[in-house]
Amino acid sequence: MLQLNWFRTYGATYLDALGWTAVTALAASAGALVWGCALFLLRLTGGRWGARGVDAYVQAFRNTPVLLPIYLIYFGFPLIGLPWPAVVCGGLALVLQNGAYISEILRGSYQAIDRVQFDAAKSIGLGPWHTFRKITLPQVLVYSIPSLGNQVVLLLKDTSLLSAISVTELTMQAKLLTEQTGAAYEAFIVVAALYLVLVSGTEVFFRVAHRTVRWR
Amino acid sequence: MNTPTLTLLLQAAGVSLLLALAAIAAGTVAAALLTALAFSRLRPLRFFYRLYVYVVRGTPLLVLALLIFYALPALDLRAGPYLAGVLVLTVYVAALFAEVFRGGVLAIPRPQWESAKSLGVPPGPLLRKIVGPLVLRYALPPYVNVCVMTVKATSVLSIISVWELTLASREIIERTLAVFTVLSVAGVLYFIMCLGIDRIGRRLERRLALRGFAGERV
Amino acid sequence: MRSRHPGYVLAVLSILTVLVVVAEAGAADEKSRLDVVLERGKLIVVTMSTVPPFAFNDEKNQLVGFDVDLVRLLATALFKDPNKVEFVIVTAEGRWPAIESGRADIGVGGTTVYPDRALRVAFTRPFIDSGISVLVSKKSGIKSMQDLNQDRFTIANLNNPQMADRAKRFFPKTKVLTFDTPSAQFLAVRSGRANALQIDTPSADYFAAQSKDEFDVLPGLLGASQNNAIYFKPGDFKWWLWLDTAVAELRSGSWYPQYTEIYQKWFGKNPPPQKFYLQQ
Numbered sequence: 090m091l092q093l094n095w096f097r098t099y100g101a102t103y104l105d106a107l108g109w110t111a112v113t114a115l116a117a118s119a120g121a122l123v124w125g126c127a128l129f130l131l132r133l134t135g136g137r138w139g140a141r142g143v144d145a146y147v148q149a150f151r152n153t154p155v156l157l158p159i160y161l162i163y164f165g166f167p168l169i170g171l172p173w174p175a176v177v178c179g180g181l182a183l184v185l186q187n188g189a190y191i192s193e194i195l196r197g198s199y200q201a202i203d204r205v206q207f208d209a210a211k212s213i214g215l216g217p218w219h220t221f222r223k224i225t226l227p228q229v230l231v232y233s234i235p236s237l238g239n240q241v242v243l244l245l246k247d248t249s250l251l252s253a254i255s256v257t258e259l260t261m262q263a264k265l266l267t268e269q270t271g272a273a274y275e276a277f278i279v280v281a282a283l284y285l286v287l288v289s290g291t292e293v294f295f296r297v298a299h300r301t302v303r304w305r
Numbered sequence: 306m307n308t309p310t311l312t313l314l315l316q317a318a319g320v321s322l323l324l325a326l327a328a329i330a331a332g333t334v335a336a337a338l339l340t341a342l343a344f345s346r347l348r349p350l351r352f353f354y355r356l357y358v359y360v361v362r363g364t365p366l367l368v369l370a371l372l373i374f375y376a377l378p379a380l381d382l383r384a385g386p387y388l389a390g391v392l393v394l395t396v397y398v399a400a401l402f403a404e405v406f407r408g409g410v411l412a413i414p415r416p417q418w419e420s421a422k423s424l425g426v427p428p429g430p431l432l433r434k435i436v437g438p439l440v441l442r443y444a445l446p447p448y449v450n451v452c453v454m455t456v457k458a459t460s461v462l463s464i465i466s467v468w469e470l471t472l473a474s475r476e477i478i479e480r481t482l483a484v485f486t487v488l489s490v491a492g493v494l495y496f497i498m499c500l501g502i503d504r505i506g507r508r509l510e511r512r513l514a515l516r517g518f519a520g521e522r523v
Numbered sequence: 524m525r526s527r528h529p530g531y532v533l534a535v536l537s538i539l540t541v542l543v544v545v546a547e548a549g550a551a552d553e554k555s556r557l558d559v560v561l562e563r564g565k566l567i568v569v570t571m572s573t574v575p576p577f578a579f580n581d582e583k584n585q586l587v588g589f590d591v592d593l594v595r596l597l598a599t600a601l602f603k604d605p606n607k608v609e610f611v612i613v614t615a616e617g618r619w620p621a622i623e624s625g626r627a628d629i630g631v632g633g634t635t636v637y638p639d640r641a642l643r644v645a646f647t648r649p650f651i652d653s654g655i656s657v658l659v660s661k662k663s664g665i666k667s668m669q670d671l672n673q674d675r676f677t678i679a680n681l682n683n684p685q686m687a688d689r690a691k692r693f694f695p696k697t698k699v700l701t702f703d704t705p706s707a708q709f710l711a712v713r714s715g716r717a718n719a720l721q722i723d724t725p726s727a728d729y730f731a732a733q734s735k736d737e738f739d740v741l742p743g744l745l746g747a748s749q750n751n752a753i754y755f756k757p758g759d760f761k762w763w764l765w766l767d768t769a770v771a772e773l774r775s776g777s778w779y780p781q782y783t784e785i786y787q788k789w790f791g792k793n794p795p796p797q798k799f800y801l802q803q
Contacts, residue, residue, distance in 0.1 A: 093499035152453065152499035153492045156471050165484040167715040175700070187377055249365035254462050255700045255711075261682075264703060268616040268683045271623065271643040273375040281364045281372060282536055288363040311583070375620040386612065466612045468584075476580065479573075479706045483712050488659065 097268060106262035107283055113180060113258060114245040115288075120184040121244065122237070125191025126226065126304065133225075134217060143192060150189035155247055163254040179251040194240065198232035199225065201284040205227050231302050238295025242288050249284075257285060310477055311490070317473035318494040324387065324469060326496075328394035333396060334454070336402030343407050348498065354403070361400035366461045369397060374465050390467040394458060401451045409444030442513055449475040449506030453499045460495075470494060553731055553759035560628050564602060568594050568623040569611040573706035574722075575729040576789045577633035577751075586610055589725075589789040590631035593650060594753075596781055597629075597769055610783035614682050614703040619643055622756050629755045629766065633705075633723050636750045638687055645757035647767045649750030650774060652795070656727040658709075658743045663718035668741060668771065671719055672696050679708040679717035685720060689745050712738070725790065 132143040150158075162280040173181075202225065210220045230237075252261035263280040267273045342354040361369065370393045413436065421435055463472035474491040478484050525589065548690045552660040560566055570578045578588040595605035611627050617636065623642050635653060636646045659665040663676065671678065677698040680686040690699050700717050702708050708720040709730050722730075724744065731738040753766055775797040786794040 095505075122324075141517070146451070148500070149496065152496045152503075154457040154459075154471065154495060155490050156460045156463070157474075157488050157495070160471075160475065161484060161488045164478060164710060164714045164716070168482070172715055246365040249367045250461065250464075252367070255702055256428075257701070260365065260371075261701070263368070264614075264616045265682050265701070267620070271619045273616075273620040273623075275483060277372045277375065278536070281360075281368050282363060284368060284415060285360065285363040298428075364552070374617070375624070464614075465617075466614055475710075476706075479710045479713075480582075482710075484714070 095184065098209035102262060102266070103259075103279060103283065106257060107287070109176075109256070110245075110248050110258040113176060113251065114241070114248050117180045117183040117187070117248070118241045118244055120180065121191055121240075122193055124188030127194060128188060128192035128227075129195040129199070130221060132192065133199075133221070143170070147189045147193055150186050155182065155186045156250055157251070158185055159250060159254060165298045168301050175254045175256045176253070179248075179254055179256055182242055183247055187240060190240055190243075191237065194233050194236045197230050197236070198229045201232055202228050231287075232294060234299045234302065238292060238299075240293070245291060246284070247289055310481075310487070311475065313473055314470065314487070314490055314494065317470040318491075318498065320500055321456065321459045321469040321495075324394065324459045324467075325452075325460070326460075327391045328398050328455055329452055331395040332398035332402050333393065335399035338407055339399060339403035340406040340410065343403065344410065351469075358400045359405060361397055361438055362404075365392050366393075366397050366458055370461060370465050372409060386465075386467045390459075390465075390469075393462070394455060397458065401454065402448065403474065405444050405447045406440060407442035408447065411438050412443045418420060422482045442510075445506065445510050449503060449509075452502050453500065454486060454507070456495065456498050456502065458483065534737060556628055556756065556759050557762045557765050558602065562637040565607045565609055566594065566598050566601060566629070567609045567611060567627045569627035569630040569705060571615060571618070572610075572612045572632075572702040574633040574726055575705075577723070577727055579706075580630065585611075589651070589785060590633065592785040592788070593773070594629070594631055595775065595780065596785070597766075600769055600778075615683060616703065618754070625756065628762075629753050633751055634754055634791070635723065636752050638756075639684075643757075644754040645759075645763055646752040646754050647763070647770045648774075649752045650770045651751050652748055653723045653725065653751045654744040655720050655721050655746060655747045657719050658712065658727040658731055658746060659719040659739050659741060660712050660715075661737055661739055662715075662762060665718060665741070668693060668743065668745075671741075674698060676690055676719065677717040678719040680709040681705065681708065681722070689721060694779055695744055710728055723749075723751070 119123075128143050128146065131139045133139075135142065159179055159182040162173075162182050163175060165174060166178065206224055206228075207220065210224055215223070248258055249260040251258055252264065255261070259280050261274040266276040270276070339354055339357065342350045345351055372389075373393045373396065374389060413419055417435065417439065424515065459469050460471040462469060463475065466472070470491055474487050477487050481487075547685055549735045570586075572586055573579060574588070574590075576588055577590040578586060581587050591610075594608055598607045605610060610673060611621055613621055618630050618632070622630050628771070630644075633653070635655075636649060640646075654660045657668065657671065657678075659671070665671050665676065670695045675693075677700055678690060678694060679700045680690055682701045682703050687699070688703075690697065696730065697719075698710055701710065704724050705720075706725055708717070708722065711717040712720050719741075720727075724740075727740045731740045755766065769778075772778045774794075779797045783794055786792075
């Protein structure tokens, strides 16, 4: 039953869920970026074992579906005394998973930096931490912007899996509204369209960011 | 962990693998057709391709799955859960494969097209002897990547009650509360499947390497 | 391509709208579902698979339960063969699309009759009494419904509006978690995510029986005694009449012995007498 006043009734509910999705994705992206940088730093400075450790971590998360860490943290942590709220558990799983991918992205960009810069840095006496902060990291981040944008879109889509652990985001809201009104198609079509809007918005944001930073 | 549980998990892993393989096979065929659309001379066909890829890549797999699950009966295709699951995965994966193939075609250097044209090569042999082999080698690494993604994507089907490794793990956890053990074993099983596909892909790449091909170590 | 994003969203919405309208239009049926089922030779039933003891998977991963046996009795009446049944497994909100789209002929699985639900699906008369009980974990120290109504406790709900209503009415201060299957609710309580859950009394009893020193079912019902029934697509008089007749005979007529048999198998006691004026 396609009733157009239906959007007036449920519009607010959808926007609320949209907000949750956007905020969760934003927070998880920020966390994943920080964690990815940390892993990248560990790879650069941890010697052979640091690099091997990060490799193993990345391989583990690359070859397992993200639902497993989500369930593990959500259902397992209360058993060891850490009953964190669902959003935090899901967000943590997303951070751990995407941090792995981000560290690989950063590694790829790192190899594009001219070695000369590191020699120059050493010759003016910059220590490793300063080199990392002032020379490596900014350039690596700038080169990575397109790939990072890609990864953020993937993370955004993965937030829909948080509906399995009772986070009231867009997908969960669609299920609830299906239950309430029986209008399954309408609910999911609207939700699909909202996701498309979010994804397009994110892509536009990263394209603009890329262009702005390159200009400088 | 007792043996019946382990057997159940192994069975479920087998189901996941079969689902993924079926989706990969069907998806590759569908993607070949889609790529043909992408390079068609007719604008509406090219538009349809871009629309399809845009929608499938911009919506989460779970939402696509729920939409198709609820829409399937209305299209009068009464399919069991596995068939419906493979259908969902195929729709999703076809878009990803199509982009891989399209990238492969676009990566063919211009000189190749021009020489083929100047030699007057007809379209049949053009596809089979020139475009085909080149696309195969350019597209193989990302193709294997998408295959691995397909195996991981089967876990999302668990949320719509398709019985595979993730759902089996959840059911066991709901019975026994052995969260860490069961999910670790499931993780290892997925790891083996994904890494296996990756290794097979790597070996295939090496065997298919052509002399003088881009990226070859001379 | 990227700068035409609004165009794409519009295109997608219009295509999907067309699909929806076409789907709704094509839904008009002329033949009764009863004739379709008889012709097909098989009954298609939609159910959840995580509602013990009504419909759930045993250790051998077979679907079993009271409702499962009940529909097998219906298949026996239709085809003289209890195995001519095919099950469509869904999560809670998937029940209604499966019926409305015609994918399944009937649905069972501990589904309770509510007037607002009856706006979308039709119900037979009830085939079993139910009611909603609250299961709590002993660790939480909750002894009564009033105890539960504090904001340091969490209750696990199923994702239907009736559960949300009850939670608001009886436990307004309690925090709420929403899941799409009863077994996920139970896992939430077992793992300490929630302190209580609300579900049909037989299910609550079954879950509690799994570990008597961990769980308790609070005395009393949330609201009134309720009715579980078979649900199916409304508007089909012939189908409804046959199904309702079958249920009537199971509960209080010629098939009462078969009904008693499955009732004793799953609940360990006799069903209510078939007629109040007959001695048991």
